[in-house]
Amino acid sequence: MADDGRTDAQAVICLCAAEVLTMVGVFAFPALLPTFIAEWGLSNTQAGWISGAIFAGYTLAVPLLTAWTDRIDAKNVYLLGALCAAVSTLGFALTAQGFYSALLWRFLGGIGLAGTYMPGLKALVDRIAAERQPRWISFYTASFSLGTSGSFLATGVLADLFGWRAAFFSAAGAAAASAMLIALVLPAVKPPEQKQKTNPFDFAAVFRNRAAMGYVLGYAAHVWELFGARSWMVAFLGFALLRHPGASGPTPTTVATIATLIAMAASVFGADMAVRFGRRRWCALAMLASAALAFTIGFSAALPYLAAVGLMLLYNGLIQLDSAALTTGAVLVADPERRGATMAVHSLLGFGAGFCGPIAFGAILDAFGGAGSGFAWGLAFASLGAVAALGPLALRMGVSRR
Template sequence: MSSFAERLSPARLVLLMCTVEILSMTGFATYPALLLVMQGQWGLSNSEAGLISGSFFAGYMIATPFLVGMTDRIDTRRIYLLATALAALGSLGFALWAQGMLTAMFFQAVVGAGLAGTYMPGLRLLTDHFRGPVPSRGVAFYTATFGLGTTGSLLLAGALEPVGWQWAFVVAALGPLIAGPMVLISFPARPPQASGAPPGLLFDFRPVFRNREAMSYIFGYAAHCWELFGLRSWMPAFFAFSMGLTATQGGFWFGAAALAAWVNMIGPLASILGNEVAVKKGRRRLVLSTMAGSGVLACLVGFSAPLPLIIVFTLMTIYFLFVMGDSAALTAGLVAAAEPGRKGAAMALHSLMGFGAGFLAPLAFGLVLDLAGGNESVTAWGLAYVALGFWSLFAVVAALLRRFSRKGSI
């Protein structure tokens, strides 16, 4: 008897996986949405607040080799179920027992470990069962849905903030508890082409490192995640700072967390369109163009804080569109470049390096804020955003120099 997922059309399969992705992410942005509340109650410096944000990605990075790498060996559904339990436990633990930086770091790391076992394993389930002619399009919709999950998490936390920050974390635990069983009952016990992983070490990334095409996408994804997750971690706080400078009262729908949510909601469109352009014009051209644009805008957006809110919001939205423009193209490129039987390992290294950069970026942002004058300084915010765009600009310059050196050697 065929499973529910095997009876679905490609479009409905993508819809199913996008739905469970959103549910699994209800706790993803709870802390960034409430960062200023936590910072005030616990007396945290910007560096300490950024370290708590980064601990989410540290948990993701530590868990990724185990949870994603194991998809080459065992039933991906069971990994997904375990991961959703971790995500729920982390959010609930934060609500009940977080009392300062160290405990908050621990529970954020647990939530991050949960995402490690849902995001890429969910993509593995999708690509293993996708029967359509253009699998990269399904990947694009799935990766773009990450932005919708972020939006939902931000809005949920913002709506519950007046009730108390603890309740925001309690409610955030419910989404993963729904997503895990949905995946377990929807998919067959083993993927359709379960040929088994090649012999060797479970976390042997050496064959992936030797795959030059795959590594180019992995390094590009690391630069992308540095900018994206640093931006997401501090965006609500930046909007709050800008609104304070201009004495703007936004209310729930246009408060700092809501503005960040609306920006994140626009992101999936850029990711999907970016993948379509990449398919027609080439991934390399698309990736370099979007990285160049995001790097330049990063040098502008932080200094815009004193301007009217509509200008700040518009500039942030354009910046975010450029940041998200190469997201799906990078991940789809990695999936296409991965060797048969090594897909789990390649996806694990992809996530490991990307979310490793995501761990460091919020901390680096907070350090720049502290060193450049604190979070009441426009210059400090401007330089912090410059730090986010640095690696994208570096990657573009390095790629162009490499291209010119090759032409010169012919």
């Protein structure tokens, strides 16, 4: 493990940049959701399935890929994941033409994300001195939001100029560039020596760690809300804009881009506040704040468009106040010899919830009047708040005071 600050910074910058590049394709479909619904004749439930499919692939693959990093260098897993992400977006660009083909490629993209996001965090932890890990982890997890912002921005711009297939070609190129960056810049290391041989897939031991599971289950509630909101944000803002013909203001994809940049800053800020005020206390307050706004924001389409935009930006900031703090908490209280397995469970439950959130959102829309009903949008966002409000209960099961 590196103990030189400059070497630490080089590894972190490399991993954060690679993460941003692999993220370009992750939210490309939600960024163009209204386009695909119209072009392919999708129901809201089908659109939710395609949005969530990437997280289904992630959920199934992450236990294996992340747990492996307890035995092999996470760099090698990351390279595999980045190449998988490139293939998935290239395949989408070349062959996607409806529900089933899009579902397949998005699922494969989830396997790529499983090979990059948490293995990238493990690669960072294996290369950074322990006393510097909390701060660097917050930067890495915040880069997820920066990558999301880049995904919305690049997809929206390229689709407007050249069509949606060009946007997915670009995402494939970005993922391939990420693989090259990791291969050429990130130094190889050996995983930390284990004091005794442990089964890297002994997830039962992780579930027995109450301190870690408090953060893991809290993270699951957080991700349900986060991905549900991000998957439907552009479509909701499009609905709000249609209710106010002639209204001025940024386009929905521009709002989504700004929102995720705000979320990135909120994640880093929240990580610092968690250290200052107590991690579990801070996370619980952040969850309750975002849940409270979720119960009302879906009804904001009746307000002037700029008011709906302002509330959406605030909502995205509140959602992310606990993101880095939850992940850091799980890493810090994990058994060092099972850190990869702990991160695998963390991602398995978290992104499993991320798969369910967009689908449940779309199903609620369909059940209560469709995407043209303000009441349906209000209930769909309220469902996200109901799940987020369960997060503080999960945190109470933890015994750690960190």
